[in-house]
Amino acid sequence: MLKLHGFAISNYYNIVKHAMIIKGLEFEEVFAPPSQESEMLAKSPMGKIPFLETENGILTEANVILEYLEETYPEVPLYPADPFERARVKQVIKTIELYIETPAHDLIGFLFGREVAEQTKENSTIMLDRGIPALNRLVSISTYICGDTLTAADIFAFYSFKLANNATKVTYGRDVVAEVPGLKGAMDLLEQREDTQKVLDENRAALKMMQSAK
Numbered sequence: 001m002l003k004l005h006g007f008a009i010s011n012y013y014n015i016v017k018h019a020m021i022i023k024g025l026e027f028e029e030v031f032a033p034p035s036q037e038s039e040m041l042a043k044s045p046m047g048k049i050p051f052l053e054t055e056n057g058i059l060t061e062a063n064v065i066l067e068y069l070e071e072t073y074p075e076v077p078l079y080p081a082d083p084f085e086r087a088r089v090k091q092v093i094k095t096i097e098l099y100i101e102t103p104a105h106d107l108i109g110f111l112f113g114r115e116v117a118e119q120t121k122e123n124s125t126i127m128l129d130r131g132i133p134a135l136n137r138l139v140s141i142s143t144y145i146c147g148d149t150l151t152a153a154d155i156f157a158f159y160s161f162k163l164a165n166n167a168t169k170v171t172y173g174r175d176v177v178a179e180v181p182g183l184k185g186a187m188d189l190l191e192q193r194e195d196t197q198k199v200l201d202e203n204r205a206a207l208k209m210m211q212s213a214k
Ligand SMILES: N[C@@H](CCC(=O)N[C@@H](CS)C(=O)NCC(=O)O)C(=O)O
Pocket: 009, 010, 011, 012, 013, 034, 035, 046, 047, 048, 049, 050, 060, 061, 062, 063
């Protein structure tokens, strides 16, 4: 059986977990915090979560895992069938990951009670100021992020922007979701789903557990 390693406070973990739930896959969740221990690095080369254990071996990187799942279990599709449209969904995901989630992720030290350096705040602003307009050049959201059906881009955007908005609101009082026309509606639509509520409930429970362990 597929085994998803990591834990539910991670936005990347929740992206993969949510996609697996929507696809109706059977999988086991294995608790694994990020670590630089050799045992972890042997499974996840950067010591990051999530990683997916399959019958053929282990895969890391959320977008790679999503694509593997799509190719292996296409019955409930999360990418368009057309190769160009499929590549566009991947392009949107990559743009969100590199130019929005990553700079916002650098700001989340506050979650762990750490100060964020001024230089980090400046660097993140510079990248977000390029990343958000880049995303707006790529998408024109009416219902879903890419076209008129739910795709992996909706799942990726949902967890990435939840984290990004949390980080940018606390750091700069900036609402990055509002900077992408139609995004709030697409996120609200996803949030109403039962499977989303399950992932979010488990996310809140994991956060609570982590905070009470401090
Ligand atoms: N590019 C990776 C990012 C994964 C990632 O950053 N995971 C975080 C948790 S949300 C992590 O493991 N951080 C620990 C670290 O950076 O060492 C992916 O797509 O899976």
